[in-house]
Amino acid sequence: MACILPDGRGVAPVPKQARLSGIKSLRCYTKAEAAALVGVSTRTIGNWTRDGLPLLDATYPPLIRGDDLRDYITAQRADRKVKTDLCEFYCLRCRKGRAPAAEMADCKVEGKKAMLTALCSVCEGVVCKPISLARLTEVRAKLDLTITRVEVTL
Ligand SMILES: [Zn+2]
The missing domain is CATH 1.10.10 (Arc Repressor Mutant, subunit A)
Structure with missing residues (x-):
């Protein structure tokens, strides 16, 4: 049953x-x-x-x-x-959680949100995920982040 x-x-x-x-x-x-x-x-x-x-x-x-x-x-x-896993990305092509290539990621901060973009370490496809700003320090300790701040204008 x-x-x-x-x-x-x-x-x-x-x-x-x-x-x-x-x-x-x-x-x-x-x-x-x-x-x-x-x-x-x-x-x-x-x-x-x-x-x-x-x-x-x-x-x-x-x-x-x-x-x-x-x-x-x-x-x-x-x-x-x-x-x-905070520093893993879900890769749609591999259909698996993957580490970012070279442990590098771009991080776009907009208001209270952050979006990480990286390349899959296996297939080199683009992977991304949102994270909360509260966890940014934690991610930064493990990954080499290039942070861009996007000004929110109305
Ligand atoms: Zn992949």
Whole structure:
């Protein structure tokens, strides 16, 4: 049996074993089909649609596009990865957390936000992620940052 989350616990995290391989981009799935395909409960899929996974509700039953489903899971994983290692970037091309090439990154500070941009140490693709200014000192201790301040003008 699929496990059912008690109500009010928020969005269930994407399980590590969630399967992406069977998802066909151009197909649409019902919640039950998507749940079976990915290996989670139908209720979890329902939570994801409330959290931002697009649901085509002009149809009955409402359908989820395969590419939306895959993007949602990939994005959730990326979020989690970023949280686990401050100086790692999620590389879309490698689909993995990667260290920045030469331990260098550009840092654009705008108001209270900072955006880090670097090159993936493996495939040299551009990787980026936002960080909070509070953590900038920590990042600076580990990476060679080129900091630019962007003046916020209205
Ligand atoms: Zn890469």
